[in-house]
Amino acid sequence: MNHMPRLNRRAFVIGGAALGSGLALGLDIPFGGPTVVRAADGSPEVTAWVVIRPDDTVVIRIARSEMGQGSLTGLAQLVAEELECDWTKVTTEYPTPGQSVARKRAWGDFSTGGSRGIRASTDYVRKGGATARTMLIQAAANDWKVPASECTAANSVITHTPSGKTTTYGKVAEAAAKLEPPADIKLKDPKDWKLIGKGVKRLDTVDKTTGKMQYGVDVKLPGMLNAAIKQCPVFGGKVKSYDEAKIAGMKGVKKVVKVGEEAVAVVADTWWHAKTAVEALPIVWDEGENAKVSSASIAKWLEEGFDPSQHTYIGNENGDVKAAIAGAAKKVEAVYSYPYQNHATMEPMNATALYTADRCEVWCGTQNGEAAFAATVEASGLSSDKCDVHKQMLGGGFGRRGQTDYVRQAVLIAKQMPGTPIKLLWSREEDMQHGNYHPVTQCKMIGAFDANNNLTAFHMRISGQSILFSLRPEALVNGKDPVTFQGLNPNGETAFGYTIPNLLIEHSMRNPHVPPGFWRGVNVNQNAIYVECFMDELAHSAGQDPLEFRRKLMSKNPKNLAVLNAVAERIGWDKPAPQGVYRGLAHFMGFNSYVAGAAEISVSDGNKIKVLRIVGATDPGYAVNPAQIDRQVAGSFVYGLSGLFYGGCTVKDGRIEQANFDTYDSMRIATMPKVESIIMPSGGFWGGVGEPTICVAAPAVLNAYFAATGKRIRSVPLRDQNITFA
């Protein structure tokens, strides 16, 4: 995400709590120091990031969450690079947010979104590794009574060069942990990296192939009961009443509880019993004023945002766009739209909570351990030193598990049954209809040309929903949501890739009652469709090749141009496509990475698309693990194209209509194109990789569809326009 303050509201809550609880628990020294801090098995911590066992096993602490994106492995590579340890002896563990808070946030930010997992951690985790290496070398030097400068470390072995003596990290870790950490730590020059940049295998694969990996949904605790929930189908509505007597005799049912104002849960011995009972429970809802809202009423409201009399926030402006359009030789105008989309993580939302009068613990998959912790503290009403969260593997995140609604609910249920662990699992239907949806927007664009077909002005007016308005109002800037302008900003990590003499990009904010959220790629998804499909329209209107048309506007954006050129070259843009194959291009910038895509498709019967091939190029500055980047690029195309073809959540009577994968489909292997990923790190900066490239797939395919059919598609999903995968 763009321009996000480093701490969100919940992190501030924790920040405030940190000092108090740290003192209360009497813990100190996040980095080494005279008192040895020990891991659960008694092994010494050399730094907060590195525990070394006597058998030379290296335990690297990971604060960010692993949800499939590979950050766990990449972060371990960063630490191990500086630590100079034996990669085959590396294992990882999550510190808990409670431990972190008690140690004055020794592990920094836990939040895992905005493709920040690696790029926002690079300096301090590498420093954690380098500090540990220095201390381990010093401990060996002390033992040998030689200067540390005569010693080197590689592959977990320390060598005293003049004498040839050697020892291992496991042998000196105990002594190293007692040393004062050095104040000045120099990180390696990137040219000396051995492990960063290498496509090593993930560290967490084996258990995912045997069924052994434990996700939140798999948590088992002694005496645990299971809860199934029904939330008011209309967002913002409340429970009016429910008739508990109707399900009193049902098998396994233990208790029926109200959850906040908005939901009722049944607690039973098994989840299947709980779910069967909650579906039989008569509930009367107070649906409130939103019960009349529909997709059509939302669309109408968004269209009104195009009226010049309506207020806008300006995201990017230069020259005088209105005058330039008024004096243009020709202008082109189009309106695009993008729908609500559910994250549809394969593992539905769930959390397990155990509450007693003086302790509350939660086990769950979360993209932000600290936010889940803050939700636990808040919902339990206990102080932060009495709470903790145990992170589990996430069965998908994509932004959804950055929210903590399910954590709060689990705690609120457990609070009504003190001493009994409660696992709350949402049904797929609850998950589909109570998401934090990709925000809905429309976009009106006008391009103006002079008499020589030069683009003189570009006016882009977005009307629609702000994510920050709903989720982080404190991050709005004088009311403006900077995240809305991802990929459209004048500069920074999500900058606009074209130079146009007269430019105006503005946002008329309209916030329907459907809760928005950060959905993989966030606002680059629709912003890239808007800009890159419209650029294609402008190129055709000017009678120019879409690649050449873009290139002329990109002379001041060499990194954008480099990725665009790379995909054009790989797809063979300068040669004719094979018979029946059509091509489209797109490029964008997001999450501090430069990305481009080129698609080849064929179309049958005018409405059946076969996506044959997509080339994706990414310049993330530094590439930590190219093999995992390839997988993120290919995987993000599946997510993005699923959104393009199927991903629309429609609103009727204030609620989401789609309830499961039968009405909200997702790509399968048969529709997967061949993906060729070009990783072209140009150095000097750290960009994200989990999200940026997602946004070029859809516009590249839509532009190819125009090349094939002459038809412009300006709204998503294709499902609603009777266009399908072939």
Place this chain on the structure above:
Amino acid sequence: MANLTINGKPFNIDVEPDTPLLWAIRENIGLTGTKYGCGIAQCGACTVHIDGVATRSCGVAVSEAIGKQITTIEGLASNGALHKVQQAWINHDVPQCGYCQSGMIMAVAALLKEKPKPTDQDIDEAITNICRCGTFQQVREAIHAVANA
């Protein structure tokens, strides 16, 4: 009560006969490698083998599974050795979040038993599991690697 044979072992569980096999496996037997994704046999996360046939266990009642040989992801390895599909998944670094992979691996194992050298079209027709992380490219690559081993 129902008698089920899972991974070669008999289980006698207290469960209503119309309970979906998925939930009997997860909650009554306690094998959690088989995953819940949709409950309507759309996503394939709950795929197990029933008498060798890849089947979405959320759509099968316990009563229909009595007397049949049920294999879950936990029973795929034999004598401590991983199944060739599991090994290929490791070699090709297939899983991302991994949640759908139990079902994916079970579906692929059944396909390869039936067709040891599947074509791309065979794969497209037989493997219809949803993976939201989008591991399909590696899935296809790993299937061909097993077939050509």
